[in-house]
Amino acid sequence: MTVQQSGRRERKKAATRQKIADTALRLFLERGYDAVGIREVAAEADVAVTTLFSHFASKEALVFEQDEDFEHRLTRAVTDRSPHEPLIPALRREVLALVRHCTADGAAPVWRMIEASPALRKYDEAVRLRHADALARAIAADPGLTRSETAARTLARFVIDAYSLSREAPDPEAALDEIFPMIEAAWEAARPPRRT
Amino acid sequence: MTVQQSGRRERKKAATRQKIADTALRLFLERGYDAVGIREVAAEADVAVTTLFSHFASKEALVFEQDEDFEHRLTRAVTDRSPHEPLIPALRREVLALVRHCTADGAAPVWRMIEASPALRKYDEAVRLRHADALARAIAADPGLTRSETAARTLARFVIDAYSLSREAPDPEAALDEIFPMIEAAWEAARPPRRT
DNA sequence: AACGTAGCACTAACGGATAGCTTTTCCTAA
DNA sequence: TTAGGAAAAGCTATCCGTTAGTGCTACGTT
Known part of the structure; x- marks a missing residue:
């Protein structure tokens, strides 16, 4: 050993x-x-x-070296939030922090490079899908939530979409202000049907 | 010439x-x-x-040969719907048709093969993103809709997510029944803020 | 001091994809 | 009918990311 x-x-x-x-x-x-x-x-x-x-x-992994804790931060935003804090605002806070991190001046040239290369964009998409899966599991595992597993998976995708869309938007924070009310409404509409 | x-x-x-x-x-x-x-x-x-x-x-394109009109069908569901038909049900009908097409008996082995190969899954993701962009443009171009461009892009992503999630679900049609009310609510929440 | 192994190097190759150039096949216009 | 032109297909050689196989060297352990 x-x-x-x-x-x-x-x-x-x-x-x-x-x-x-x-x-x-x-x-x-x-x-x-x-x-x-x-x-x-x-x-x-x-x-x-x-x-x-x-x-x-892989060659792509050379570029995405640092963003390893990304997934962990998102799932912790779900699992480590204070007992009765609602889910959506917690997710929104974390996504905002991640978007700010990506659009900071230091990271800007890297992200421009990523968006300029099809291979890197593809890789980034695959990474996001993995993150959506992890987030879906974290949401589904929350005992305080009574939504179905499909609803949990859907919410996770929507949250990742919010991150991706706002990163591409001309004004990322304004985009988040527009998208998250939509997500909130969607989550409200997925009211407790039956237990999973 | x-x-x-x-x-x-x-x-x-x-x-x-x-x-x-x-x-x-x-x-x-x-x-x-x-x-x-x-x-x-x-x-x-x-x-x-x-x-x-x-x-x-590419090698992957050999597999996705037939699904070229996919994008066209989705955008036509938006542009060719009857004058005052609401947007979301029209999209839902089309997504349902597409999901049925993919889960039909004839196409099942192909989709099993796709899900078994990482390269093909990645390619499929990239294709979906392209479709989301095309759909977003079609939605944003609709003169009867007063939402912002961000809202249009968001709706397009959500619709593509619905397609993707329901294709993976054990009961695809039941999943659609669950996801589309969420999308409807999100779209309602994106009320006319200011003109684009 | 001696052993085991992690880290790294080297060669060689595989499989997808492309550049450059020639040959075949078909369309059209004289 | 035939000559010219161009699209389609072919051949060769190569690039590029990635991996297998095989050692060697330096470190950590005993």
């Missing part, structure tokens, strides 16, 4: 991973995602191609 | 395309999508690989 690693190996591994991610992002922003090949990234980061793929599952 | 083609060329081209599509679908269903390579499809259809790719933009 592997017990405790006292550090040097882990640090070296993390450093390699970081160097790859940094190099990749730099090259992608400099010359465009599609114009830079994997072999080039690996060479510039001074690692073998196989090493690169042992740290990142 | 090319004038009128009297037919032989067009027919031969269509025949080639059809032969490729048929061969591909047959091989994919027989042995699995991932187990059959492009070179093999081309060989079995007795065409060159480059010819195959001049008819279909």
Whole structure:
């Protein structure tokens, strides 16, 4: 059994991973995602191609490196909210925070790059669908809610749509102000039919 | 200027395309999508690989060949409805028809294959997003509707979600019965704020 | 000090997709 | 009828993302 690693190996591994991610992002922003090949990234980061793929599952994953906690934050907005806080406002707060995070000045060039590449957009969509599934499970598991499982899945999709649509909108926060009342109404309309 | 083609060329081209599509679908269903390579499809259809790719933009497109009018049907449900018919029921009717079409006995093995392959699922997602965009444009262009453009885009996403969610549900039609009242409520909540 | 293994490198290949160029097939106009 | 033009299909060679197989090296453990 592997017990405790006292550090040097882990640090070296993390450093390699970081160097790859940094190099990749730099090259992608400099010359465009599609114009830079994997072999080039690996060479510039001074690692073998196989090493690169042992740290990142795909070329796209190099770009989406940081947004790992995204899913966790959304589900926690459901599960960790205070006992009688209504669901929708809690979700709205979290989506707003995520949108702000994506549209912040630092992240803007990255998102422009993502929207410019079909491959990256596709990847982003797939990620969002995974998030919608996780969110649906969190909502369905909430004991205080009496909606059906279909309603839970639907709400989750709608919330992810809100995130995606507002990120693309010219005024993201205004878009959220418009979409979330629609979601609220939809959730109200899914009143307790029968138990799941 | 090319004038009128009297037919032989067009027919031969269509025949080639059809032969490729048929061969591909047959091989994919027989042995699995991932187990059959492009070179093999081309060989079995007795065409060159480059010819195959001049008819279909990608391997995935071989599978989604027939669902081209999908988008057209959805937008027509909006634009061609009778003058004062409300929007949501018209969309619901069309989505129901599409879901029935996908879950019909003939199409079932194809959809099982699609859900079994990550590449095909991803492609399907991308196709749905395109459809949502087209639907959003059709809704926004309707002169009788006074909602904002954000509301139109949101409705379009929700409708596509309804299609997608109900296709995956154990009882697709029951799922639609549950989701569309939610959509109706959301659309009602997007009351005329200001003109677009 | 010796062993086990995690991390990384190297080569070689696979499968999807494309660029460049030639050949075939069909349409049309002289 | 035939010559010219162009669309369709073919061939070759290659790029690109990704993976398998195989070692070697450096680290952590005993």
